Amino acid sequence: MTTSDRMVASATFAADAAFLLTDQHRDPLAGQGRVPARPPQLGPIAVLPHASAFFTEAVIAGGAEIGELSPETRGLVWLSEQRADELDEILQTHPGIGWVQLPWAGVDGFATVLARFADGSGPLFTSAKGAYSEPVAEHAVALTQAVLRELAPKARVDRWAPVRTGLSLYGRHVVIVGAGGIATEIIRLLQPYRVRITVVRRSAGSMPGADRTVTTRELHAVLPEAEVLILAAAATDETRALIAARELALLPPTAALVNIARGSLVDQDALAEALREKRLLGAGLDVTTPEPLPAEHALWSQARCLITSHSADTPEMTAPLLARRITENVRAFLGDRRFVGIVDPASGY
Ligand SMILES: NC(=O)c1ccc[n+]([C@@H]2O[C@H](COP(=O)([O-])OP(=O)(O)OC[C@H]3O[C@@H](n4cnc5c(N)ncnc54)[C@H](OP(=O)(O)O)[C@@H]3O)[C@@H](O)[C@H]2O)c1
Numbered sequence: 001m002t003t004s005d006r007m008v009a010s011a012t013f014a015a016d017a018a019f020l021l022t023d024q025h026r027d028p029l030a031g032q033g034r035v036p037a038r039p040p041q042l043g044p045i046a047v048l049p050h051a052s053a054f055f056t057e058a059v060i061a062g063g064a065e066i067g068e069l070s071p072e073t074r075g076l077v078w079l080s081e082q083r084a085d086e087l088d089e090i091l092q093t094h095p096g097i098g099w100v101q102l103p104w105a106g107v108d109g110f111a112t113v114l115a116r117f118a119d120g121s122g123p124l125f126t127s128a129k130g131a132y133s134e135p136v137a138e139h140a141v142a143l144t145q146a147v148l149r150e151l152a153p154k155a156r157v158d159r160w161a162p163v164r165t166g167l168s169l170y171g172r173h174v175v176i177v178g179a180g181g182i183a184t185e186i187i188r189l190l191q192p193y194r195v196r197i198t199v200v201r202r203s204a205g206s207m208p209g210a211d212r213t214v215t216t217r218e219l220h221a222v223l224p225e226a227e228v229l230i231l232a233a234a235a236t237d238e239t240r241a242l243i244a245a246r247e248l249a250l251l252p253p254t255a256a257l258v259n260i261a262r263g264s265l266v267d268q269d270a271l272a273e274a275l276r277e278k279r280l281l282g283a284g285l286d287v288t289t290p291e292p293l294p295a296e297h298a299l300w301s302q303a304r305c306l307i308t309s310h311s312a313d314t315p316e317m318t319a320p321l322l323a324r325r326i327t328e329n330v331r332a333f334l335g336d337r338r339f340v341g342i343v344d345p346a347s348g349y
Helices: 003-016 053-061 084-093 108-116 133-148 151-156 181-193 216-225 245-250 268-276 315-334
Strands: 045-048 075-078 099-101 124-126 173-177 196-201 212-215 228-231 256-259 282-285 305-307
Touching (some): 045 053, 075 084, 133 151, 151 282, 216 245, 245 268
Parallel strands (some): 099 124, 196 212, 228 256, 282 305
8 A cells, every 4th residue: 555545544534533623724725726628527426446424525515416436427536546547447438537536736646547638638637736735834844944953863862962053944045846835835834934935846937925936947056055945846757856966966065955745856865875975964854755665775874864754744634625625626516617726637737
């Protein structure tokens, strides 16, 4: 089972349990849907490959009735990344399906399915992009502070240490790769620290709240000035190993690297080497490749590497947010056609 699927399974468990704080987090994209170029046809919705009472309720709350998968199915709420192959098969054998809701903000686990529809011929895909921004951005800021304040090496000692080291976040230059929901929330959370923010994104267009926005082509130009580098971009072919030996060498030796996006964005062997050679202050990684990261991986032995095992958004946090995204998109499917979290199969996010 992948980490993502373990999270869906536990989200299903968490979602069906009574201890969820359903209004704890806000979805910043709620109410900001848009009408797709080819709105899907109306028809029955199926919840697959396994329904849970909580997510089934979310569909019903949107005004739909849930049906078994059949040639009449037009909408599909798909809750498993591990079983992406089955989704692929279902879409091939049920060409009438016009809308598919995916469970995660990152849809890299569905890359094969999406690639088949890169020409725009397939159903409308929506994801949870942006929905998990608050908890994930909170975790990104926590990792940033932990790395700057050297909490990982300090937590490993078992007696009073005569070191008074650590860096303050106030006034630093933070480079954020990605300009989506999570990046937006990170910028908001960083405001009290009076940091200077540069955003590196794929498309052109300035990012609200950032001092400077550049495209990925200018990544190398901004890295030498980055005191904190936070990765919050989608995992695609273009972002694979975006931060490798060359990029790590461009960072100042006092820089903190934080990755809450996907492990594939970083060349982990190059990172382990940079940490071993003290060419970086430290790294805070919520995500790795693969997950779980094998116990023998060199990153585990780096005292200045804090790995949080993909827990930036716990099942208890994501379940209510996913449920609300599902309800909103079911309403869009049945009514106003304003879908939230539309995925572009050609760009893979
Ligand atoms: N750790 C966790 O538990 C966790 C939880 C949720 C999400 N995530 C990961 O975080 C990612 C971001 O989430 P989100 O909700 O903010 O998604 P989002 O709103 O879809 O944002 C994705 C961002 O990636 C940027 N991007 C894509 N290709 C890029 C490239 N080549 N260079 C620079 N930026 C690029 C996009 O830039 P443009 O704006 O220019 O298109 C966009 O701003 C997800 O894709 C997922 O993999 C991790």
